[in-house]
């Protein structure tokens with residue numbers, strides 16, 4: 001038994017929900033305080049006129065991490081939601097009638113590679129063998145570590161493959177594949193880590209195994225099913241939830257967290273854990289108690305922000321899969337507009353999500369729920385005029401590339417961009433998914449899970465370890481719970 005009993009968790013994103021479940025299982029009394037009226041953080045849903053949209057994450061990758069999470073509580077994913085493996089997992093539109101479909105087995109993908117570049121099928125199989133080894137090491141030995149010391153990265157396998165930390169994904173991919181399409185395909189998964197392929201250690205090619213080996217899945221009804229499952233599990237474990245409760249202060253006494261303030265009310269606790277944006281959480285403390293300065297945050301590489309459009313369409317759309325990447329323009333130039341010289345991209349790459357193409361519950365019969373995401377640099381100017389301009393650019397491209405009228409079939413649309421990320425999630429510079437996992441921002445080099453200045457104050461989520469994405473958020477909540485109460 002531990003002396004400390006009461007834990008307050010700020011925010012209800014996946015990391016907070018995971019921490020809540022793990023801490024409740026360990027015997028703590030847990031209360032979650034969320035500023036918004038819905039639980040799940042960025043994984044909110046927007047519904048209108050019978051259409052359903054996942055507003056944030058839509059790619060269900062690394063299903064083993066979800067299995068492992070529920071297994072910790074003696075449960076299975078199938079106790080809560082129905083999961084389908086998508087085929088194709090996704091498709092990449094390189095031009096009109098030039099589409100690459102990523103199917104649901106390595107063999108099928110290798111055959112497709114071979115058609116694109118002679119000899120690349122075999123190379124892909126051996127590339128993925130190494131990627132799988134890295135995946136196993138990452139999951140077994142690295143990502144569940146608390147990021148306290150560089151020694152955590154030292155395992156027999158990482159020592160043998162130290163070169164993979166010294167070279168980057170881009171170089172590694174370019175060594176084996178010459179086709180620009182295959183190179184883009186193999187570099188795309190690291191975008192989930194929030195950084196450019198040339199900034200990402202080659203060890204992270206385990207994301208290629210996650211992509212081609214483990215596949216892309218869809219929870220029927222959308223990603224909100226994961227939130228509902230975790231909230232339901234948390235409630236079973238005794239966690240209580242307060243929505244519409246924006247925390248305005250973390251209260252401390254003699255440099256120890258003792259509770260939070262919401263409006264005029266103080267809620268006391270023995271421990272405070274925050275899954276809200278790290279930079280925002282520190283702003284809830286008096287300045288001398290913050291560990292990281294403004295100049296620290298300014299120097300960090302953040303994951304992109306995004307311009308999003310959620311649209312109800314009054315007909316079925318052709319030539320589109322559940323997940324579609326429009327890579328028909330220069331990848332480098334778009335990446336440079338995010339990371340090198342932050343500006344609105346001249347010719348944007350974009351992503352189109354069409355869940356109703358494989359899940360009829362997402363839209364009325366004969367219609368389509370569609371969302372579009374354009375990754376952009378955080379902190380860019382965000383105006384209605386810019387949103388309208390980019391809406392027109394991407395819809396026109398979509399019409400040309402898929403050979404069909406779309407604009408006149410849009411029944412309604414809602415947009416979401418930098419200012420919404422700041423207002424809705426207190427996100428630093430309006431980042432969409434946290435701090436990038438570059439070589440200098442990996443593991444022990446990320447903001448720490450435990451405050452060095454305030455006792456009993458902990459952090460979790462996409463700005464700390466292990467990093468951005470839903471599976472890492474689940475892992476982050478697990479690690480912080482184990483740090484608070486080691487097994």
Ligand SMILES: Cc1cc2nc3c(=O)[nH]c(=O)nc-3n(C[C@H](O)[C@H](O)[C@H](O)COP(=O)(O)OP(=O)(O)OC[C@H]3O[C@@H](n4cnc5c(N)ncnc54)[C@H](O)[C@@H]3O)c2cc1C
Pocket residue numbers: 010011012013014015016033034035036040041042043055056057058059060061245246247248275276277280306308373424425426432433434460461462463467468469470471473
């Ligand atoms: C558009 C988009 C697409 C994405 N796509 C994918 C994808 O396809 N697959 C994938 O794996 N990942 C994806 N991600 C990333 C993934 O969604 C995130 O990494 C993950 O959900 C982050 O969880 P979190 O718990 O760290 O933070 P969040 O989900 O941001 O949760 C933090 C919570 O804290 C709350 N909060 C903030 N301030 C306060 C306060 N003062 N008081 C109380 N509460 C507060 C916020 O409202 C929020 O609910 C995407 C993200 C976005 C935005």
